[in-house]
Amino acid sequence: MNGNTIKASAPGNLFFFGEHAAVYGRPAICAAVDRRTYVELAERNDSKILVYSDSFGSGSAQISETGLSNKSFKAPELSTTFDFIDMLAAKFKMARGFELKIRSEVPVNSGMSSSTALLSAIFKAVSGFEGQNIPAEKYFDYLYPIQVKVHGGHASGSEIISSALGGFNKVHKIEAESKTNLKFKHLGVHKFSIIVGNTKVSSPTSLTVGYHIPSLIARNKTFVFSVFDKIAAISEKAEALLTKNDEAKLGKLINKNQELLSSLGLSHPKLDDCIDEARKAGALGAKLSGSGWGGIMFALTKREDAEKVLRAIQTTGADAFKTEVGGSGVL
Incomplete structure (x- = not known):
C-alpha cells in the first residue's frame, strides 16, 4: 500500500x-x-x-x-x-x-x-x-x-x-x-424528538418489497393500490404539517400510516408490541419504518416524554435509542 x-x-x-x-x-x-x-x-x-x-x-x-x-x-x-x-x-x-x-x-x-x-x-x-x-x-x-x-x-x-x-x-x-x-x-430542518426501537427480528427488505407486496398485487391489485393512494395522501398532508412543525397532527398521521401498512400485512407482533407500548407511554405517533416484518419502529415524542417512551419500548425486550433526524448526508 x-x-x-x-x-x-x-x-x-x-x-x-x-x-x-x-x-x-x-x-x-x-x-x-x-x-x-x-x-x-x-x-x-x-x-x-x-x-x-x-x-x-x-x-x-x-x-x-x-x-x-x-x-x-x-x-x-x-x-x-x-x-x-x-x-x-x-x-x-x-x-x-x-x-x-x-x-x-x-x-x-x-x-x-x-x-x-x-x-x-x-x-x-x-x-x-x-x-x-x-x-x-x-x-x-x-x-x-x-x-x-x-x-x-x-x-x-x-x-x-x-x-x-x-x-x-x-x-x-x-x-x-x-x-x-x-x-x-x-423539506427544511426539523428538531424532532425521535425514539427508535429495534425489535431484533431480522427483516431483509427483499422479503417484503421483492416477495410479499408483489404477491399481494398479483392477487388483489385494486385493494393494494387503494391503500397506496391513501398512504400517498398522508405524505402530502404531512409535507404541509412539517412546514408548521405541527407535531401533534404529524403524530396522528404517523399512526394512520401504520394502520395502513398493517392492513397490507407488513407489521409483526414484535413491532406491534413496541408501537403499543410507545403510544401508551405518551408517544405522539409510532410506526414501523422501512421493510416491516420486524426490524425497527420509531416514535415521535414530546421532549419531556422521550425517556419514558424509550423505557417503555425497552420493556418489550427491544433495543431502544434516541436519534437525531435530518442531519448530514454523505461525507
Missing part, C-alpha cells in the same frame, strides 16, 4: 411516511439519522481488492478487464459490497487495487437503510479514489440498479436521497421510457 487513503461515511434513514407505496410511484417523506456507516479506503500496489467488515468478516477479489474476478468471501452479506465494486470497476475502468475497511452503526436488516448507507459511503470513497467528482445529487443513478437487486427486483430509491444528501426530503419515483428517475424536495 501507499499513502493514498480516503475516508467516507453516510447515514441510515427513517421513513416518516410512504414506504412501500414509494416503490409504486407514490411520494414518501424520509430523513437521515445520526447513525452512520464508515469506510476507509487505502490504495494497494497491485490489482487486488480486500474488504474488511466489522460485522461480516473479510473478502477479496481481483480487478480484471471487465470488473472483478476471483471473488472470495464467506458471509453472504458481503455479496452486495463486491457486486457494487464490480460494477464500479467496470464503469470507472479501475486498475488499482485497494483495501476497504467497513464499520457501521446502522442495524442490519432492520429497515434503517443499512445497505444504502453502505453503498453511499463506498461510492463516495471509490469515486474519489478514481478521481471522479460526482455530486451527491447524482448518486441515485449509480446506486439504484444495485439497490433494486438487493431488494429483490423492486425498490423506490428514496433512501438514496437521505444517505447522499441528508436532511428531510420528499421523494417521488418517476418511471419514464424504461428509465427511473427520482424527484426530491428538501
Whole structure:
C-alpha cells in the first residue's frame, strides 16, 4: 500500500411516511439519522481488492478487464459490497487495487437503510479514489440498479436521497421510457424528538418489497393500490404539517400510516408490541419504518416524554435509542 487513503461515511434513514407505496410511484417523506456507516479506503500496489467488515468478516477479489474476478468471501452479506465494486470497476475502468475497511452503526436488516448507507459511503470513497467528482445529487443513478437487486427486483430509491444528501426530503419515483428517475424536495430542518426501537427480528427488505407486496398485487391489485393512494395522501398532508412543525397532527398521521401498512400485512407482533407500548407511554405517533416484518419502529415524542417512551419500548425486550433526524448526508 501507499499513502493514498480516503475516508467516507453516510447515514441510515427513517421513513416518516410512504414506504412501500414509494416503490409504486407514490411520494414518501424520509430523513437521515445520526447513525452512520464508515469506510476507509487505502490504495494497494497491485490489482487486488480486500474488504474488511466489522460485522461480516473479510473478502477479496481481483480487478480484471471487465470488473472483478476471483471473488472470495464467506458471509453472504458481503455479496452486495463486491457486486457494487464490480460494477464500479467496470464503469470507472479501475486498475488499482485497494483495501476497504467497513464499520457501521446502522442495524442490519432492520429497515434503517443499512445497505444504502453502505453503498453511499463506498461510492463516495471509490469515486474519489478514481478521481471522479460526482455530486451527491447524482448518486441515485449509480446506486439504484444495485439497490433494486438487493431488494429483490423492486425498490423506490428514496433512501438514496437521505444517505447522499441528508436532511428531510420528499421523494417521488418517476418511471419514464424504461428509465427511473427520482424527484426530491428538501423539506427544511426539523428538531424532532425521535425514539427508535429495534425489535431484533431480522427483516431483509427483499422479503417484503421483492416477495410479499408483489404477491399481494398479483392477487388483489385494486385493494393494494387503494391503500397506496391513501398512504400517498398522508405524505402530502404531512409535507404541509412539517412546514408548521405541527407535531401533534404529524403524530396522528404517523399512526394512520401504520394502520395502513398493517392492513397490507407488513407489521409483526414484535413491532406491534413496541408501537403499543410507545403510544401508551405518551408517544405522539409510532410506526414501523422501512421493510416491516420486524426490524425497527420509531416514535415521535414530546421532549419531556422521550425517556419514558424509550423505557417503555425497552420493556418489550427491544433495543431502544434516541436519534437525531435530518442531519448530514454523505461525507
